[in-house]
Amino acid sequence: MHRMILNERPGLFRVLCLLALFEVACLLETGMLFPRESSSREVKELNGLWNFRADKSPDRNQGFDRAWYKSRLVETGPVIDMPVPASYNDITQDPTLKDFIGWVWYEREVVVPARWITDEGTRVVIRVGSAHYYSIVWVNGVKVTEHNGGHLPFEAEIGTLIRKDPTQPCRITIAVNNTLTLETLPPGSIQHMDDSTQYPKGFFVQNTYFDFFNYAGIHRAVLLYTTPAAYVDDITVVTDFLDNTGLVNYKVSVQGATTATLKVTLMDKNGQCVASSTGPFGVLKVVDVNLWWPYLMHESPGYLYSMEVHLMAANERSTYEDVYTLAVGIRTVNVTSTQFLINKKPFYFHGVNKHEDSDIRGKGFDWSLIVKDFNLLKWMGANSFRTSHYPYAEEILQMCDRHGIVVIDECPGVGIKDIRSFRNVSLNHHLVVMDELVRRDKNHASVVMWSVANEPASEMPPAEYYFKTLIQHTKALDPTRAVTYVSNSHYARDKGAPYVDVICVNSYFSWYHDPGHLEVIPLQLNTQFENWYGKYQKPIIQSEYGADAVPGLHSDPPMMFTEEYQKVVLQSCHDVFDQKRKQYLIGELIWNFADFMTAQGITRVVGNKKGVFTRQRQPKVAAFILKERYWRLANETGRLPPWTKYPCSL
Numbered sequence: 001m002h003r004m005i006l007n008e009r010p011g012l013f014r015v016l017c018l019l020a021l022f023e024v025a026c027l028l029e030t031g032m033l034f035p036r037e038s039s040s041r042e043v044k045e046l047n048g049l050w051n052f053r054a055d056k057s058p059d060r061n062q063g064f065d066r067a068w069y070k071s072r073l074v075e076t077g078p079v080i081d082m083p084v085p086a087s088y089n090d091i092t093q094d095p096t097l098k099d100f101i102g103w104v105w106y107e108r109e110v111v112v113p114a115r116w117i118t119d120e121g122t123r124v125v126i127r128v129g130s131a132h133y134y135s136i137v138w139v140n141g142v143k144v145t146e147h148n149g150g151h152l153p154f155e156a157e158i159g160t161l162i163r164k165d166p167t168q169p170c171r172i173t174i175a176v177n178n179t180l181t182l183e184t185l186p187p188g189s190i191q192h193m194d195d196s197t198q199y200p201k202g203f204f205v206q207n208t209y210f211d212f213f214n215y216a217g218i219h220r221a222v223l224l225y226t227t228p229a230a231y232v233d234d235i236t237v238v239t240d241f242l243d244n245t246g247l248v249n250y251k252v253s254v255q256g257a258t259t260a261t262l263k264v265t266l267m268d269k270n271g272q273c274v275a276s277s278t279g280p281f282g283v284l285k286v287v288d289v290n291l292w293w294p295y296l297m298h299e300s301p302g303y304l305y306s307m308e309v310h311l312m313a314a315n316e317r318s319t320y321e322d323v324y325t326l327a328v329g330i331r332t333v334n335v336t337s338t339q340f341l342i343n344k345k346p347f348y349f350h351g352v353n354k355h356e357d358s359d360i361r362g363k364g365f366d367w368s369l370i371v372k373d374f375n376l377l378k379w380m381g382a383n384s385f386r387t388s389h390y391p392y393a394e395e396i397l398q399m400c401d402r403h404g405i406v407v408i409d410e411c412p413g414v415g416i417k418d419i420r421s422f423r424n425v426s427l428n429h430h431l432v433v434m435d436e437l438v439r440r441d442k443n444h445a446s447v448v449m450w451s452v453a454n455e456p457a458s459e460m461p462p463a464e465y466y467f468k469t470l471i472q473h474t475k476a477l478d479p480t481r482a483v484t485y486v487s488n489s490h491y492a493r494d495k496g497a498p499y500v501d502v503i504c505v506n507s508y509f510s511w512y513h514d515p516g517h518l519e520v521i522p523l524q525l526n527t528q529f530e531n532w533y534g535k536y537q538k539p540i541i542q543s544e545y546g547a548d549a550v551p552g553l554h555s556d557p558p559m560m561f562t563e564e565y566q567k568v569v570l571q572s573c574h575d576v577f578d579q580k581r582k583q584y585l586i587g588e589l590i591w592n593f594a595d596f597m598t599a600q601g602i603t604r605v606v607g608n609k610k611g612v613f614t615r616q617r618q619p620k621v622a623a624f625i626l627k628e629r630y631w632r633l634a635n636e637t638g639r640l641p642p643w644t645k646y647p648c649s650l
């Protein structure tokens with residue numbers, strides 16, 4: 001039985017229906033295309049050193065009381081150098097900055113190319129890839145935008161503002177606050193300790209309900225980019241295929257024009273035009289299509305066409321030309337009661353959970369780290385990962401598109417444990433975050449499933465309405481992908497499971513339960529799978545499993561925290577996975593790809609050590625176990641590229 005409907009209808013009709021649905025549900029008014037250079041668009045990255053000042057006043061409000069955004073930051077008090085992008089927490093030796101809670105201020109002066117200012121037909125946009133958690137942006141002392149939430153981009157048009165006084169340098173001030181509340185995603189709370197016999201005056205802590213360090217600051221690129229005054233604001237593509245013909249259904253939205261003509265051209269890898277169309281929506285038919293396939297499932301995975309959208313437009317003032325190019329992978333996703341299908345073929349997720357996390361940078365974007373991680377993923381034969389527990393940088397998804405790494409795209413709904421976080425104000429924010437996530441990532445071929453949350457208290461009574469609403473909203477936003485959330489609740493009391501397409505379960509047998517008893521794993525894991533499948537008859541992904549291993553710690557017989565123990569946990573789970581993947585298990589994702597930083601606590605020795613790689617990306621014994629297994633699975637289930645040999649060393 002196919003759960004995701006419309007699968008049996010003829011392709012063209014199907015994609016038209018799906019695209020129509022996409023449009024109805026989203027509440028956001030504008031698009032959020034990745035800023036790309038083209039013959040009509042320029043991009044100026046503002047990465048590098050910014051001035052920085054943490055507001056350490058008791059109420060953290062001095063910056064607003066004294067309007068730090070109105071003058072140069074250095075005139076308000078002492079500033080330090082701060083790299084962007086990076087978390088600020090691990091950059092200095094100052095312990096109060098590492099664990100700082102409240103507003104920090106970034107500032108930088110930018111030289112704007114004169115032509116951007118003189119040419120009134122140019123839009124100048126400031127875009128922040130992500131800043132954690134709440135941000136306010138000023139340009140020359142004037143507020144231009146604010147954004148609620150880390151992990152997702154936001155932008156504002158500033159051309160009009162900087163044209164007011166072209167002699168002034170363009171001074172950008174960004175204030176960022178990492179305070180989490182019961183209504184933020186992820187949620188958190190501030191606790192003040194008022195007992196003066198135990199705590200110094202004004203002492204407070206931030207409680208979080210998730211297991212990673214709440215790194216903060218400007219985590220992704222800040223940039224200025226231009227478009228013409230009439231421009232391509234958004235593009236949505238939905239793909240399908242019938243026999244050998246690929247179908248790319250597109251919709252383009254245009255802003256700033258009273259009249260517009262569009263030409264859409266699809267090019268193959270060699271730059272040859274394979275289809276074209278005119279108008280704001282339509283279907284491109286690709287004869288002898290090269291489908292987008294996952295890594296290790298096909299000899300040339302990650303095939304991408306390039307879709308050039310060419311706009312000629314006019315408004316009262318002038319005529320404009322805009323060009324935007326989008327990478328398009330043609331593929332389908334379907335879910336049955338026992339299988340996950342990509343291009344109508346069963347796909348088995350053998351992959352990892354990751355974090356955006358590394359030494360010094362924290363959650364700051366870093367190309368060297370990203371390329372290294374992709375090399376490690378491919379080395380170990382991983383074909384997929386989940387963006388635990390928040391949306392990753394767009395550049396990472398672009399790499400996934402190109403390399404054929406399949407993605408479960410998770411929103412920052414992690415740690416929804418307090419019953420007060422199920423109220424409408426939280427739900428409404430969660431819906432907006434899903435809108436922002438789908439708007440940003442809807443055109444990535446690598447993204448096959450949305451995850452709306454990780455390990456919420458999904459057995460609590462309000463969870464039923466909350467997750468039903470959230471999942472249905474996400475399905476309406478995007479009917480072309482699967483929707484899930486990741487559960488660790490009791491199978492029979494899980495309120496959201498009836499609404500998901502795929503059951504994702506996390507479990508840590510012989511670790512958090514029956515610690516040290518490796519012998520319980522086969523029985524308990526088997527019972528887990530039978531229970532969930534028996535009740536819901538949906539395919540299952542083991543979305544987390546694993547054990548901490550301090551690198552270099554050994555013992556035989558295996559003891560907890562040694563590399564041997566981690567290895568045996570994995571192997572014992574794999575035996576059960578091998579039985580269940582013949583039935584309804586459609587994937588296994590190790591927790592975690594690499595060790596990562598957490599808040600300090602008695603169960604964490606300088607962070608979570610469940611990585612199969614260290615935080616510095618060196619393999620533990622477990623990495624070799626997974627490498628053996630994943631290449632074996634690829635040999636069994638996929639088609640290895642001719643240039644690889646098992647066990648390959650890429």
Ligand code: BDP
Pocket residue numbers: 210211389454455488506544591608610
């Ligand atoms: C799971 C969480 C994950 C944790 C992991 C662990 O989803 O964020 O890091 O447990 O405890 O429950 O290692």
